[in-house]
Amino acid sequence: MTCSRLAVPVAALVLSAFAGTAAGGSAAPAPEQCRGDFEATVRVGPDHGLSLRGVLRVRVAPSGAITASITRKSGAPVRVSGQATGRAISFTIALGTNRVLYGSGAGTFPIAMCKGELGGVFAGPRPGDVGDWGVKHYSCPADAPPPNP
DSSP states (O other): OOOOSOBOBOHHHHHHHHHSSOTTOBOOOOOBSEEEEEEEEEEESTTTTOEEEEEEEEEEOTTOEEEEEEEOSSSOOEEEEEEEETTEEEEEEEEETTEEEEEEEEESSOGGGOOSOEEEEEEOSSTTOEEEEEEEEEEOTTTOOOOOO
16 A cells, blocks of 8 residues: 655655755655655765765656655755666666766565655766665655654
C-alpha cells in the first residue's frame, strides 16, 4: 500500500552543495508522499570526501515517475527527477552548468510503499566522481521520525 499523502520535491536541496547552486534553480517544496533522511558521499574523484545531507521529499506517480527534492539545513531545494519500478530507482539531478548527478539504487521495499531504507551509487557531479547515497527513515510523513539534518 502506498501513502495517500502528496509528495514534495526535496532531493535537489541537499545536492545543491555539489555545485553551489543549481542551474534551473531551486524547487519550492510541494506536498509530499514519502520522505526520509538523505546522505550522499563522493568516495572517488575530484570531489573525494564531499558529503551531503538533507531531507528527501519524493512523490511517485502511478507510472513510476519520480518528482523529488532534497532540502539541507541551509539553501534552496534542488530538483530531482527519475523513475521507480518496484524496489529499483534511478534519478538525475541537474546541479549547474555541465554538472549532473546520475544515481541508481534499490529499496528494501517497493519505493512507492514509503517504508524501509534506500541506497545505491552515483556518478558526478564532475567527471571521475563516484560515490554512494542512502536514505534512512523512509516513510509516510505521519509515520516519519523527526529528520536528522
